[in-house]
Amino acid sequence: MGGMERADAARNRARILEAASRLFAERPPQDVTMDDIAKAAGVGRGTLYRRYPDRASIAVALLDEHERALQERLLRGDPPLGPGAPPAARLAAFYAAMVELLEDHRHLVLGTEVGRSRFETGAYGFWRAHVRALIVAAGAPDPDALVEPLLAPLAPDVYGRQREALGLTPERITAALTRLAALLA
Amino acid sequence: MGGMERADAARNRARILEAASRLFAERPPQDVTMDDIAKAAGVGRGTLYRRYPDRASIAVALLDEHERALQERLLRGDPPLGPGAPPAARLAAFYAAMVELLEDHRHLVLGTEVGRSRFETGAYGFWRAHVRALIVAAGAPDPDALVEPLLAPLAPDVYGRQREALGLTPERITAALTRLAALLA
DNA sequence: CGCTTAAGCGGACATCGTGTCCACCTATTG
DNA sequence: CAATAGGTGGACACGATGTCCGCTTAAGCG
Numbered sequence: 001m002g003g004m005e006r007a008d009a010a011r012n013r014a015r016i017l018e019a020a021s022r023l024f025a026e027r028p029p030q031d032v033t034m035d036d037i038a039k040a041a042g043v044g045r046g047t048l049y050r051r052y053p054d055r056a057s058i059a060v061a062l063l064d065e066h067e068r069a070l071q072e073r074l075l076r077g078d079p080p081l082g083p084g085a086p087p088a089a090r091l092a093a094f095y096a097a098m099v100e101l102l103e104d105h106r107h108l109v110l111g112t113e114v115g116r117s118r119f120e121t122g123a124y125g126f127w128r129a130h131v132r133a134l135i136v137a138a139g140a141p142d143p144d145a146l147v148e149p150l151l152a153p154l155a156p157d158v159y160g161r162q163r164e165a166l167g168l169t170p171e172r173i174t175a176a177l178t179r180l181a182a183l184l185a
Numbered sequence: 186m187g188g189m190e191r192a193d194a195a196r197n198r199a200r201i202l203e204a205a206s207r208l209f210a211e212r213p214p215q216d217v218t219m220d221d222i223a224k225a226a227g228v229g230r231g232t233l234y235r236r237y238p239d240r241a242s243i244a245v246a247l248l249d250e251h252e253r254a255l256q257e258r259l260l261r262g263d264p265p266l267g268p269g270a271p272p273a274a275r276l277a278a279f280y281a282a283m284v285e286l287l288e289d290h291r292h293l294v295l296g297t298e299v300g301r302s303r304f305e306t307g308a309y310g311f312w313r314a315h316v317r318a319l320i321v322a323a324g325a326p327d328p329d330a331l332v333e334p335l336l337a338p339l340a341p342d343v344y345g346r347q348r349e350a351l352g353l354t355p356e357r358i359t360a361a362l363t364r365l366a367a368l369l370a
Numbered sequence: 371c372g373c374t375t376a377a378g379c380g381g382a383c384a385t386c387g388t389g390t391c392c393a394c395c396t397a398t399t400g
Numbered sequence: 401c402a403a404t405a406g407g408t409g410g411a412c413a414c415g416a417t418g419t420c421c422g423c424t425t426a427a428g429c430g
Contacts, residue, residue, distance in 0.1 A: 006396090006397055006398075007398090008397065033386085033387060035387070046389095049388090049390080053389085
């Protein structure tokens with residue numbers, strides 16, 4: 001961000017992310033303590049806290065690149081994900097892409113801390129703006145009130161429950177969301 | 186449940202619930218510690234933990250009666266909330282009733298701990314079964330995959346965000362959910 | 371009534387996770 | 401190679417959790 005990053009700092013950042021990724025994968029994220037991550041990364045607590053004040057911020061950092069890739073496709077990719085298709089089709093494509101993302105990084109995304117903190121990430125703001133624009137394009141009334149209900153099914157805990165407790169496949173989940181997207185038709 | 190409840194036990198239970206209700210109302214639930222509740226209720230930690238192993242179970246106990254009242258109306262009340270109306274209308278009525286419930290007990294319902302624990306309450310199972318039955322009655326395919334997306338907008342954190350961060354009124358939220366309910370038409 | 375008994379009570383305690391702070395260390399620059 | 405800004409790591413203080421056990425008291429019985 002600011003000036004240059006020192007070599008040792010960069011190396012430690014990489015170590016931290018790598019260690020966190022491994023730990024999050026092997027057991028429930030809320031059972032991974034900041035101390036565990038510091039230990040596994042071979043750095044001290046102070047070093048860890050310097051960059052990442054809590055678990056959520058680590059998960060966000062890990063997800064960052066994947067989310068950016070999807071954001072790029074939404075803005076400039078081919079239809080129906082990118083511009084050009086009718087709103088309902090674009091929403092359905094967005095749902096499908098999000099299911100893919102959730103599926104690929106399920107453990108990570110669950111580490112992004114349930115609760116309000118989820119709404120504060122830049123990524124959430126982006127998804128929200130995107131869906132809101134689709135609602136406007138579809139000419140539906142009161143987009144601000146409709147956007148959260150359309151986004152809610154993508155909440156990590158809801159997705160996780162459908163996959164685990166209910167045993168649904170990503171395909172069935174996507175199909176159901178596609179029917180939801182038909183609201184904009 | 187089991188045998189008889191001793192008089193002092195009953196009195197303490199009442200004190201605990203009353204104190205918790207007050208504390209949850211006056212500040213964010215996650216800032217209320219078990220210790221605070223014990224202090225405010227004038228009982229020891231041990232007494233508190235005997236009945237309620239965590240905050241969530243206290244919130245659940247407090248909500249219990251209100252939820253039961255709504256469940257009763259769903260099963261045996263007048264249409265469109267109760268049986269007799271078409272599925273889409275009943276779902277819209279259910280949404281409206283849930284918004285009312287969430288609004289009346291917002292602080293409590295947020296205390297019911299975000300995250301998976303929410304799915305484990307008996308009340309959630311009931312809402313789920315109800316909505317699922319409406320989907321079936323409407324003849325929509327794969328009710329098991331559609332039910333969670335239709336229920337997700339009622340998640341306490343989603344509702345709380347719409348009310349607080351976005352400043353939506355309960356009326357606008359209900360209106361948007363009514364449009365969602367139209368899926369079953 | 372008084373006695374017995376078992377349920378209930380409450381607070382001290384051990385444990386754990388968090389976040390901060392500061393003395394030391396090391397890349398980087400001129 | 402010296403100066404220094406920034407980075408490092410672990411000790412520490414704090415606060416919350418959940419358990420344990422000696423004491424108290426309600427309820428049943430002779």
